[in-house]
Amino acid sequence: MKTNLFYKISSLLYRLFMVIFIRPKVIGRDNIPKSGRIIIAGNHTSNFDPLLMIAYSKRQFCFLAKKELFKGILKPGMIAMGNIPVDRSIHDKSALINADKVLEKDGVIAIYPEGTINRTSDTIMKFKIGAVKLAHDNNSMIVPFTITGKYRLFGIGGRVRLEYLEPISVDDDLDKANEKLMSIIKNRLEELNEKKN
Numbered sequence: 001m002k003t004n005l006f007y008k009i010s011s012l013l014y015r016l017f018m019v020i021f022i023r024p025k026v027i028g029r030d031n032i033p034k035s036g037r038i039i040i041a042g043n044h045t046s047n048f049d050p051l052l053m054i055a056y057s058k059r060q061f062c063f064l065a066k067k068e069l070f071k072g073i074l075k076p077g078m079i080a081m082g083n084i085p086v087d088r089s090i091h092d093k094s095a096l097i098n099a100d101k102v103l104e105k106d107g108v109i110a111i112y113p114e115g116t117i118n119r120t121s122d123t124i125m126k127f128k129i130g131a132v133k134l135a136h137d138n139n140s141m142i143v144p145f146t147i148t149g150k151y152r153l154f155g156i157g158g159r160v161r162l163e164y165l166e167p168i169s170v171d172d173d174l175d176k177a178n179e180k181l182m183s184i185i186k187n188r189l190e191e192l193n194e195k196k197n
Contacts, residue, residue, distance in 0.1 A: 001059075001108070003060040007081055022160060027163040032057075037138055038140055038141055038143055039131055039143070041185075044114050045148075046117060049112070050065075060108060061108050064109065065083050069085070070085045099134055126182070131178075135169075144188075145185075146165070148193070163188070
């Protein structure tokens with residue numbers, strides 16, 4: 001799946017913003033295959049997370065995003081970026097069908113399995129099963145990622161950190177695969193937190 005022009009321009013602008021104002025640390029981008037269908041899945045800390053990921057993506061990430069973002073002034077941009085609306089009030093089969101279409105074209109789906117920004121004191125919230133189901137149904141690998149730190153101006157007081165981990169496969173036991181994905185991300189977050197302390 002080729003990266004469209006709007007995405008390329010947006011990615012460049014987001015990266016310029018991040019480099020100047022946020023100064024994030026991004027690790028493990030080589031863990032994202034250069035071609036083929038792939039799912040990117042990890043924790044969700046802020047509304048800035050997608051901008052950070054797009055800013056440093058070598059491929060076009062099509063995000064599964066809540067349908068409320070596809071309204072008003074945001075709608076044209078969300079669609080042009082290739083994002084997919086999700087109705088979180090139901091088991092939204094149409095979102096999965098649209099994600100399947102992206103993966104069939106060897107595209108990249110980005111998803112936050114927590115379903116929303118984690119505003120709890122827990123390291124991570126329980127994952128919804130969508131990411132592993134997409135991977136299983138489309139014979140795709142999952143690249144887990146972690147986001148830690150805060151989006152502070154000029155990185156003062158600590159920098160936000162994005163890390164892509166090694167790809168994992170999904171077998172027929174989706175519940176077990178979902179627990180595995182969640183454990184990998186949770187364990188890495190806890191490791192990073194221990195190092196910080």
